[in-house]
Amino acid sequence: MTWADWFDQLAFFVVAGITIVAAAGVVFVPRIIHACLCLLVALIGIAGLYGLMAAHLLLAIQLLVYAGGIAVLILFAIMLLHRRSDGGILGGTRNLIIGLPATVIVWFVVAAAVIFSKWHYLPGGGTVSPQADSNVRIIGELLLSRHLLAFELVSVVMLMALVGAIIIAREDRSTDSGQQVAGQQTGESGGNAQ
Amino acid sequence: MILPPVGLLHYLILSVCLFCFGLLAVITRRHAIGILLGIELMLNSANINLVAFSHFLSPPHPVLDGQVFALMVIALAACEAAVGLAIILRFYRQTTVTDVADAKLLKW
Secondary structure (H helix, E strand, C coil), rough: HHHHHHHHHHHHHHHHHHHHHHHHHHHHHHHHHHHHHHHHHHHHHHHHHHHHCCCHHHHHHHHHHHHHHHHHHHHHHHHCCCCCCCCCCCCHHHHHHHHHHHHHHHHHHHHHHHHHHCCCCCCCCCCCCCCHHHHHHHHHHHHHHHCHHHHHHHHHHHHHHHHHHHHCCCCCCCCHHHHHHCCHHHHHHHHHHH | CCCCCCHHHHHHHHHHHHHHHHHHHHHHCHHHHHHHHHHHHHHHHHHHHHHHHHHHCCCCCCHHHHHHHHHHHHHHHHHHHHHHHHHHHHHHHEEEEEEEEHHHCCCC
């Protein structure tokens, strides 16, 4: 084994370990805001995995959109809600009794399927090609040629989600505001929907 | 100790683990946002699969369709988070609960 192989293995196992531990934290940490911070760590670890697979554009987008956008959006939403005792999963023992065996079964089935499958490796797969720094150009060309329809459909879906989120989250001015106990946060939540 | 070089199987097993943690979060979390966190985790594990297949099963000259689809998944996950959080905030404003076990508005 060369030093490069050792470094590859070390990098993979360190990043994978951080990601797995953080993902476990998403499940088992009692406070929801701590779970969200664990998710943030897991997302950054996944960005590191993208980097190990030479997907540099996805690394940047994962950091910008997921870690910088979605995780912070969820954090803001948590801060808009009142903090009250959640109990995490410990309060829902019944769910845990059902959920843990089901999840373990799913893990074993899928892992066995992954291990015992015959993957059709092509020669040269898994190596970082010398023109890996031109991935951005190739992805851009693919987006605007072969996957143009999917690209346009995603843009339409994003527009609809934006409008829908604003409409859902804004205050209903026609209804009687006396019935709404916590209706004072509308300004923040309207901005939050974007 | 000689370990096999990091290959497709490593990434797939890691992705299975992340998916199962996300599934467990969806099943056992009682807070509505906790369920959303689990869904984000599952979407990310699917993304790892896409990028790993694109990296390990493609010929040396880059075939990057997997990364393009991972981009699509990221965009749709952003939409899902925005709409889901809007629904949770609206529900909280009407009922002042965030526990999904208390969401019984549509039960007869």
